Amino acid sequence: MSQEITAAQRQHPTRVASKPSSYRPEVQGLRALAVLMVVTYHIWFGRVSGGVDIFLLISAFLLTLSFIRKVEAGRPLALGRYWMHLFKRLLPAVVVVLLAVLAATALFVPRSRWSDILAQTWSSLLYFQNWVLAANSVDYYATDQSVASPLQHFWSLSVQGQVFILWPLLFALAAVIARATRVRFRRIVLLVFGVVFVLSLTFSIHETYTNQAHAYFDTRTRLWEFAFGTLLALAIPYLKLPRPLRIAAGWVGLAAMLSGGFILDVQGQFPGYVALWPLVAAALVIVAGQTGSPIGADRVLTWKPLIRLGDMSYALYLWHWPILVIYLIWRGREEVGLVGGSAIIALSLVLAYLTTKFVERPLRSMAWVDAKKRRSGVVIAVCVALVAVPVAGWQQGLQVQKERAEAEAVQNNPGARVLLDGYEDQSSPESPTLPLLSSLGSEWGTLDGDCSSYDDGPTDPVLAERCVGTDSQDYEKTLLVLGDSHSQQWLGAIQPMAESNEYRVFALMLGACPFGEPNSERRPECNDFNEAALRYAHELKPDAVVAVGTAAHPTEAQDNVVAGLPEAAVDLAGFGIPVVAIRDNPRFGVNMIQCAEANGDRGDDCAFPLSDKLSDSSEMAAIFDSLQGLALVDMTDLICPDGWCSPVVGNVFVYLDDNHLTKSFTASMSGEFDRRFHDAVHW
Incomplete structure (x- = not known):
């Protein structure tokens, strides 16, 4: 691989040497607007905004820029180190939120919902929540969904986590093919992810039409959205629009992005071809880039408070949904008003700020941990254990309670038999009612x-x-x-x-x-x-x-x-x-x-x-x-x-x-x- 990169540098020395910085403030502002869309739509409008789709695109866009720079600069991909570093950065905030949800569940959530939340804690921690929701969404016998799970929003993070494992493998495959065929790396990347885009979009359209509830959470129906971001990253160097067109593209993209959730039935029609709306809108904003114009959309997107919000968008996304759902459960409501919603957003912002400052940033910048893979592995293992131990203990405790109650059920829980002539009720008044509320799933x-x-x-x-x-x-x-x-x-x-x-x-x-x-x-x-x-x-x-x-x-x-x-x-x-x-x-x-x-x-x-x-x-x-x-x-x-x-x-x-x-x-x-x-x- 290093020989292929050296050859690429000889053929295009200026192209490799003149790479701009990966930091794009307008993209960070775009990320901030996307998370605000998600939060406000969830809290007040009860709709899906399309903001998550923009997150998916941005994730793939930035990941692609990073991997292309790596390969074209002759650096090894070092996938093991990359994954260790990535999940070492992602998991700590997840663990903080999951532990908070467990504590809130014990305090405010009815026992009848405990088992489901405990099971979803595992799927959220281990990045397969979307598959659980996909199965439940088409399962008539699934737990009552009239009040959503406080961990339901982890579906998109699970999809991203799976793609963060798959995408580097595809880049590695592209590098191997490029070396074997002596074809430019970018062309192979274009071919590989172009195929992913076409296959996934075709499958997404079909499954959305035939089984939309499942398609919404299915990783396979979302891969084309990530591929869109990758293809956009490949196209950016060649999209040299005149400044007036870039100014117009920025505002058109921004307007389309903010209005899509109202115009489209995002939850009912996504992620088929309709998801192109938020993706194209975000792409227009990215293509517009930094216009330097006082009337450009980037002037708004690079506003410092928005940039700071973009910096903590991950934590804000993690916090807002469980706070909203647990509040609704605690208050016995189906929606929140202006005051309650504003309080939820304020609390979410405070917790997101604290999580970003005291959890995310310290671990992200801890050079000692990044120096060796095993140290990152230790951080990941500790994060998993911090959640796994209390969840496993809680589930075991519920199982013991169930077995103890069922062992005495014949005497203490006669059910309809108590109504039959001649039945002598010998049950204890202190015995629990069966089934235990934590065992309703069976x-x-x-x-x-x-x-x-x-x-x-x-x-x-x-x-x-x-x-x-x-x-x-x-x-x-x-x-x-x-x-x-x-x-x-x-x-x-x-x-x-x-x-x-x-x-x-x-x-x-x-x-x-x-x-x-x-x-x-x-x-x-x-x-x-x-x-x-x-x-x-x-x-x-x-x-x-x-x-x-x-x-x-x-x-x-x-x-x-x-x-x-x-x-x-x-x-x-x-x-x-x-x-x-x-x-x-x-x-x-x-x-x-x-x-x-x-x-x-x-x-x-x-x-x-x-x-x-x-x-x-x-x-x-x-x-x-x-x-x-x-x-x-x-x-x-x-x-x-x-x-x-x-x-x-x-x-x-x-x-x-x-x-x-x-x-x-x-x-x-x-x-x-x-x-x-x-x-x-x-x-």
Whole structure:
């Protein structure tokens, strides 16, 4: 590599020797405006500004200038030293913020959200938060996102961290190719990152159109934005615009940058081709550069207070979001006003200043640490340990609490069993309510087997990836459970019934997709899923299909037969397959478990009359009696005993959120569910 660089210096001695300083004050001012956009849009407008995309571009732009100078000056890339130095500089501020978030979580955040925040602390610390959010964004069963995580903003830092590892490798690859082919290094860089730009942008457009929620956090859909910054850095030496055009470009870019978040649906349409708006806007400002004109945009961007804000933009980005979210949680609000928002910004600025002055700068300028890679490694290891130790200890403590409570659950947490005739309640008044609020993530119904272990398991890709089953190979009958999360929640009662009767169970689930004949009211994915499920039922010929038969309304006193279910039941009846329809549980306008946490789980503040939630039971029974092939199982009297729907029955939380039952509670109904199920199918 050094020979290739020496040759490049001989061919272009002045070009290499006359490199300008890497410091561009207008870019630092641009960074400051971008972080102000992010902060103000988050706090007051509830929108995404496009400022993060500008950060991505600037990061790649500056990184590219640095690596090109290195190679063309004949210096080794020294990737190991580069990464050590980089993460030694980035991690300390991250650690300070993560520790502050953990402390605030313990003080102000409900216990029901602790597990999720602890898990996201790991993903934030280790730079894979964006993948966690990408999975949750398309996961119907993910934790309630009505209030965002205080660590959600780490998604963009995770993407950057991943690119900070990938980009140097691509530069090293370009240097190897340039040496092997004797082609100028810049041309190879142009080729490599041009390919990245085209491939990533194409993928980004496709995924944004087909799966925008996932695409927003996907690293692959963001690589082209970094590549844009790299290509801009390569083009800058050749973009010699006349001064009047540069002045105009600066102002046009600045105006487009500041207005894009209002004009575009950034959160709903990014990061497809629409993300070109903030990137091109920022590029115009960078191309304009320092015009030296009193009316140039750079006159604003090089204003000293703005430059200083740019210097602490990283810390400001880290601090503003957790302060905002924890404030909203603490005050029980969904938004902040002018005064509250201004206070959040002021506190964020103070903490950003302190973090920059006493954490970032000292470690960045500590020559003793940079002198040897292992010293930087020690700093990184200490940073990781400072967060890892308390998080691991906290998670272990929650696990111990869970195991201790579950060991005594049979006696102290009877759930629906307490309502059955002859049951003698021997629970201790001091015993905790189950599930523990820190364990809600494991409260979705599931089965312990894999459908692929059976020869007659579904092979259609639409179904196979969504199928779970029991693991018993000796069975008397087969049950096929179909539908959405409201069918899934009953697996907590179905699995014990299946085990005691030697039944095999297959469960095919798609979130927000109740089982029934396809119809125009459902999204195409749901119709495709139900069509495939019907075809599979014809092939499998189970002894019964189980699905939720009604859909309750959160604010009206009614539940209606699921659209398309009667038609599907008639279809299946032609194959001799009965359909067992479980009546839907009441739904609410509030999160029942959070209401119980805030108001006490044994009070009346979160109790609602059943008559305000569901249709009359006798009328619903009569409707199903008139429908061919459908048998109704109604467990409402156990969910809402004595006509009242409360968050706790028998020292067990009934609801997981505002409309789903906990696995712990459905499991407590398994004995009575077994009896009513068999009465319905006459087995």
